[in-house]
Amino acid sequence: MSKSVRERSIVSSFDLNKIPVKIGYGFMVLALLAIAVAMLYPFGMTVFGSLKTREEIFVFPPTYFPHHLAWHNYSEGFAYVNIARAFGNTLILYAGNAASALLIPGLAAFSLAHMKIPYRKIVTMFFMSTLMIPSATYLIPNFLNLKSLGLLDSYWAFWLPAGASAFNILLLKSFFDGINKELFEAARIDGASELRCFFNIAAPLSLPVISTLLIFAFTATWNDWYWPSLVLSAKEKYPISSLVYYDIVTAQKLTWNVKFSVLTAIMIPPLIFFLIFQKNIMHGLNIAGVKG
Template identity: 55%
Template sequence: MSSWERGIISNYDLKKPRVKIGYVIMCLFIVLLGVTMLYPFLNTLFSSLKTKQEMFTFPVPFFPKEWIWHNYVEAWDTMNLLPYMRNTIIIFVGNMVFSIFFMGLAAYSLSHLKVPYRKWFILFFLSTLLIPTNSYLIPNFLNLQSLGLLNSYWAFWLPAGANAFNLLLLKTFFDGIHKELFEAARVDGASEIRCYLQLAIPLSLPIIATLVILGFSATWNEWYWPSLVITSKEKYPLATVIYRYVIAGGVGGTQIPWNVRFALLASAMLPPVVFFLFMQKYIMRGLNVSGIKG
């Protein structure tokens, strides 16, 4: 049997008219979905290379007549994005440290330790996923304000250490690790912290890579929460600066030309695209392995 026939639809089934029509329709939907996802990115990229006159012609051409690469030089002269990219990376790294350490320890405890009322704890964390995110923005803001943590990166790191989704995702993965490994380590005198750091973490690299990808996407695209808790522009992450000064307004009271705006938007889009192209193989691998039971 060939590798083609091992698929969901075999070569024999494809000879049937109904199956062939259904297969063509599914392929068309996949192509349509791909086009709708690629169009905004390509439109932003091509618009960043147009002249000012092309931006206001009707109908607006999809491809630029001349590729004006100087728009990127003018964009970075208008606004240097590197400090805000650095702020985003600092927030992302802190979020991952808190998520993997604190959420990982909690997930390890619920999975491999005898925690009293463990099922009720799991049900409690699962129920929090049903609460709309916007409903606890104000309570989180008031808590951080009372702690004096506004206008600091702790306003991002502390909430990241209480992410129920990451907790349940890690717990599901830890459930698939054989308990005999930890029992053997305990017999040799290893503490629970050592079991977590030297056994659970190395065996959980696929799901950790998935959390890193999801965390990077969330941090890079988040603009609303930073605009609430950060008051100084120097500490803004990239998405907040893009929204406030590129999309909603200008820099220094001056309006940015539209082709330069698109150049700034394209500059902000390229790093996550490169990151996802490099890390895409870990996404489905981590999610699939997290569903395996021991």
């Protein structure tokens, strides 16, 4: 006589019937709802504001939902700014940032994980210690180095710093450490070089964490506006984030409803990107944590 086995959760059904547990769960649900409202409210204001008329934007008391859908705000916004060019610049930046952020840290992480290099633990500790340094402290030195190299107002000012990521090195190393070393020993016996071991064995086995880093590189490239404002002087090379700040947020000629329309259009691609690849983010981080 077999009974269906149910997996027991942290709190059993018997505990859930207790009054203190119900009160605690009630507070947790209220907290989650408050967090959800606080996070979704700005998005709703942007989306619904893009569909309001100019009069509805400045009406008092303010309204959350539009009374009349003003779709012409989008045509006015797209006529004011060249989103297609900025989107293309962002994709170019992302392609270079992703290649640099994976190749250079990947080779460094593979060397620390599967090659006999002197003072390997000291080098690893050095990379870990750099994570505690605020990024604002080396912002000016990076700018001066790029200026001395003549790389300002070029995309190399983004691609080279993207390769100096201690976080990527340590995340990839934690994953490479979990790969069986006998695979690389067998490949070396067959005459494979270290580069071939990396590209043919380590990289294919590390697709979950690599996809995670690709997603992180996309969000960082899409959201960063301060660094492009420092190293780029030609507006024709501005990515999406710089376009938003200089041509939308600080624009005096645009009304708020038109600004909201452009912001809504710019907000959609990363949202879709995250919804599609959110499982890859969690899967890659979980595997990296287990491997570490």
